[in-house]
Amino acid sequence: MAELTYFTGPMDCGKSTLALQVAYTESHAGRQGRLFTxxxxxxxxxxxxxxxxxxxxxxxTDALDFWREVVSELTSGRRVDFLVCDEAQFYSRAHIDQLARIVDELQIDVFCFGILTDFRTELFPASQRLVELCDRMELLQVRPRCWCGEPATHNARTVGGVMVTEGSQVVVGDTDSAEVAYQVLCRRHHRRRVTAQVAAVTLNPEPLPFES
Structure with a gap:
C-alpha cells in the first residue's frame, strides 16, 4: 500500500539531504518519481x-494542483511511482489534501519533508494538515544543537543577530542577500531570546530563574 509519510524536525537536521537521498534510493530501485519544492x-x-x-x-505555487499535475503525467503515458516534496511546511492545506488523494486513489507514495513549527513556535498550516492526514510521521534522528550545546528544538528568526517574534510566517532567509537569518535554539534560550550573537556579547546571558 502506498503511504503519505512526513519527515520532520527543526532546521539543520538534514531534511533536504534525506529528501535527495530518498529520491536517489527510489530511482536506483527502478522507480520513477517527481521532486517538488x-x-x-x-x-x-x-x-x-x-x-x-x-x-x-x-x-x-499556490496555483499548482498536485492531483491535476500527476494525473496529467499519467494520462500522457509517463510513469509516476513516487513524489518527493521538500519544504512542505510552505505548502497550503489544500496541497496536502491533494497529496493524500494521490496516495489513496492512485497508490503513489508521497514523501514530505518539512518543519513543524515556525519562529513563533506555532504550527505551519500545512504541517498541521500533514500531522492530521499522514500515514506515518518520522522525526529525523540527526539532532542539531543550540549554541549552548543542548539539543535544539526551536527555530528562531533573527535580524542582526537579534531574535524577532513578529512578522510574516514565511520569510526566506539564510541567503547572502537576506537581512533575515535563522538559527536553532533549545527551548530555554528560545524562550529567553538568547541567540548565539546575544550570548557572545552579553556578560551574563543566563538570568536567574526567579528573575522577571
Whole structure:
C-alpha cells in the first residue's frame, strides 16, 4: 500500500539531504518519481542541502494542483511511482489534501519533508494538515544543537543577530542577500531570546530563574 509519510524536525537536521537521498534510493530501485519544492533558500525549482547536494525540482505555487499535475503525467503515458516534496511546511492545506488523494486513489507514495513549527513556535498550516492526514510521521534522528550545546528544538528568526517574534510566517532567509537569518535554539534560550550573537556579547546571558 502506498503511504503519505512526513519527515520532520527543526532546521539543520538534514531534511533536504534525506529528501535527495530518498529520491536517489527510489530511482536506483527502478522507480520513477517527481521532486517538488517551495521557496528553497537557493532559488526556485531546486532542492538544496546545506552540505552541498542539490537536484532540480518542480516549484510549488499556490496555483499548482498536485492531483491535476500527476494525473496529467499519467494520462500522457509517463510513469509516476513516487513524489518527493521538500519544504512542505510552505505548502497550503489544500496541497496536502491533494497529496493524500494521490496516495489513496492512485497508490503513489508521497514523501514530505518539512518543519513543524515556525519562529513563533506555532504550527505551519500545512504541517498541521500533514500531522492530521499522514500515514506515518518520522522525526529525523540527526539532532542539531543550540549554541549552548543542548539539543535544539526551536527555530528562531533573527535580524542582526537579534531574535524577532513578529512578522510574516514565511520569510526566506539564510541567503547572502537576506537581512533575515535563522538559527536553532533549545527551548530555554528560545524562550529567553538568547541567540548565539546575544550570548557572545552579553556578560551574563543566563538570568536567574526567579528573575522577571
Amino acid at each position: 517551495m521557496l528553497d533558500r537557493s532559488g526556485s525549482s531546486v532542492i538544496t542541502s546545506r552540505i552541498g547536494l542539490s537536484a532540480p525540482a518542480i516549484e510549488v
